[in-house]
Amino acid sequence: MSATMALVFGIMAVLPLFVGGTAHMMHILIMCLIWAVVASCWDLIMGFAGIFSFGQVAFFVIGAYASAIFSIQLGIHPLAAMVLAGLVTAAAGVLVGLPCMRLKGAYIALVTFAVHMILEPFLKSGMGRALGTGGTRGILTIPPMELFGITFAADNKIAVFYAALALAVICSAIIMLVIRSSWGTAFLALKDSQDFAASLGVSAFKYKLAVFALTSFLTGLVGGFYAHYIGMLSTRLLGIDLFVMLMIMLVLGGIGQFPGAILGAIMTVIGNEMLAPLGAYRPLVLGALVVVLVLLLPDGIMGLLRSLVPHKVAEQVRQG
């Protein structure tokens, strides 16, 4: 797991040497890293904890808006605003998670997707505008993050890239540590048989609520990073396109196959860009490719890699 992550992030780290002069390519790489974190969080809650949460994009948007509002309305430094946004999103995650404790499977998906559906009208409403969301206009002037004399703005993409890389490495390391810890074992136990796990003293309430809080925090944090990088926000983020793309990332990487979600995010973002010349046929071809890949690779890219690497080596890789 850690070896795969090190390899992927290591390759990513040297890519600016080759494409650093091209703003468009750097933007794609930055988006790969941002979505890699969001997809990994989704994988943790869905793939490992077995909670069918469809609220990940909503949490991302909450974090992005919260960080923008903190920095604009209260004049808080963007870095602190990001952390605060993570905490706000974690609180939102817990609030969403609480009713989900009483639910299972598809019903959790419904509740969490309802959050996604409600968020857009809320951000556009009078209440949203009063909070500083900008209503339908969105927020068009979000200050960039400045640290050590470096401005992490859209016109300084190499700096933003390495900041995004650092953030992605930290978030992925946290996710990996959680999966490897007793928490990860508890998640798997609850996913496989909640009753049996409970009989062994594993508290479903505690662990499920904790995973909601953690994944929401990390997603909100990276949402804040996105807001300060792009410099503007609108509710267009809640369109179905991004939701579907994230789902493709997860499926392509392999659900419950961390760090497959990272690979899935990178491949999906880059693949989507490569299909751009197809114009109106892009979603069609993308959809067809996903169907083919899912049929060929039911366990995603990580499943393929495991089938290619001899079992013992794979086991070593999995153990790190």
Added chain:
Amino acid sequence: MKKLGLFILICSAIVMGTISAHAADVIKVGVPLAMTGPYTDTGDNYWKGIKMAIDEINAAGGLLGKQLDPVRFDTQEFAPERVMQGADYLCGQEKVDSVHAGWAGWGQDVRAYGKYTAPFFADDGSQAAVDVFREDPKKYANIFQLTDTDINQATSMFNVLMALPHDYPNKKVVIINADDAWGMGVGDTLEANFKKEGWEVALREVVPYGTREWGSIMTRVRRIKPAIIHVEIVSAPEVITFFRQFMRTPTPSILSYGYSIVPREVVQTMGKEADGLIGEVPTAMPTPEAPTPEAQAWVERFTGIWKHQPQAGSWAAYSGVKAWAAAVVAVGDEKNHAAVAKHISTEGYKGETGWWKWDEDNVMRGGGDVPFGHYQVQNGEMVTIFTDPPVKPYKDYKFITPRWIK
């Protein structure tokens, strides 16, 4: 290994399929438009105008002897990073010398393309975009809006509704608009104008794109029996389903579709069934008979190519390309973006209906030779019945009382 081989084959096919050769002696023109998602219809309208202008220039020997090469980018649903990505791709990577968009992000586009120098033409119709421009007009000197703002367009819609030769049975209006920046801007302005004139806004509904079932709203509309129903959702399925469900038990109301009339699919799908609907188009090419012989020739060329009358955006986008091309010829260097932009903003452009003059915000305000057009669907086609400002009937075309009003 078989799986890996197939996987590599698929990836290779994608890579090979997307590599395209570009001739060296061309001028690249960026075209960021919605090619997928809910804005595809309007994106298609803009593309038809842009393509027509590029083809005409190329057929006439090109611009400064070079052929124009359109580079398209799918803006999808205008997510912020998508708008920025379009600017980075077209201006940063492809090094285009002009960018011709339509709806492009309502202010987000001004920031994204303002980082670069290539002249950028948008059809935002958005006060938000103008507000961003006003923050730093020097920085955004390359940004040009092809149409007036949502506020001014909605005011024009209101003025024409008040000028219709029709006796309203009451002073009740229902306003239904989409929950995007455009819909809200128009809805808010209309509501304020109606209230100012002593009308009762009996119902104001904000609905998301994708709304197809109008039962509950229609029940309230039938109870209110408003004199005017204004629908502002620029997507064909929504407004078509609204109309058809309205027609099951119509009220004696003027059905005003504002800019929602523009997706070609509306009149194409409904034909004569849509007769009676009224709508508005900014930067309008009045049809079916154009105001000047040059404009009439343009309409005929457009109709010959695309087999239908020009829809909103087509002529605006066409004129954006032509205005830029004229400025490049005047400057003599397509790479001198600052001089080209300055020429456009100071000299304007002589188009088919007359002069295009951008104001100090680089906005093409409605009026003069490029007015707002107000249409009614008659005999299955859009017919200009008024132009504005000032509100005046267009040629001999008359408003016809819709068939559902007894």
